[in-house]
């Protein structure tokens with residue numbers, strides 16, 4: 001087992017905007033250890049989503065190196081990137097992106113089937129995760145029949161379905177009112193800790209960030 005779940009070196013990304021080049025990430029060096037929960041802070045526009053897209057192998061156009069569970073992944077072909085996302089990573093977004101025609105349980109079952117689990121095992125794990133998120137009575141509900149907080153809990157269950165070594169969360173409670181956000185976040189952190197996953201959570205909520213193990217800030221394209 002490698003020492004770190006994530007090791008990023010000299011990560012850089014620029015965009016052209018109206019003929020002007022902006023350097024959003026200017027050489028990020030950064031590691032996350034096993035089971036470590038890290039908050040990524042920074043004002044809107046500071047590059048948090050850009051950094052998560054790089055680490056999550058969701059976008060190209062980066063320079064530098066990214067190692068996940070000891071494997072260099074920054075320059076992999078698309079099939080290999082899909083494999084890394086499926087086998088090593090879990091994702092939670094600001095908006096849940098659940099499959100609307102499937103139940104809460106099925107939304108947590110499906111990623112496990114894609115990875116080769118049997119239906120019986122996937123269903124057992126989905127029910128366990130959703131129970132632990134307080135959704136034992138909502139297993140058969142469709143996303144549209146759930147509240148915003150419940151939808152986001154399902155998204156958390158889905159992210160953890162395949163026991164990822166690293167969960168990437170981009171403003172995971174940004175779409176919820178403050179009281180609900182606090183509750184969902186506490187449940188999210190508890191489940192991530194129980195499962196032993198590491199997490200990188202982009203947020204501009206300082207209160208939320210204080211509940212993690214470590215805080216890093218993006219400022220002018222660098223981490224401080």
Ligand code: ADP
Nearest residue numbers: 015016024042043044045046047048049050051
């Ligand atoms: P944050 O998530 O911290 O709010 P982002 O990573 O979304 O910040 O954006 C950082 C900067 O990069 C912003 O100035 C944004 O406009 C720019 N940016 C992000 N994605 C693109 C893109 N696809 N094309 C051009 N500019 C982009």
Ligand code: MG
Nearest residue numbers: 048049050170
């Ligand atoms: Mg963002």
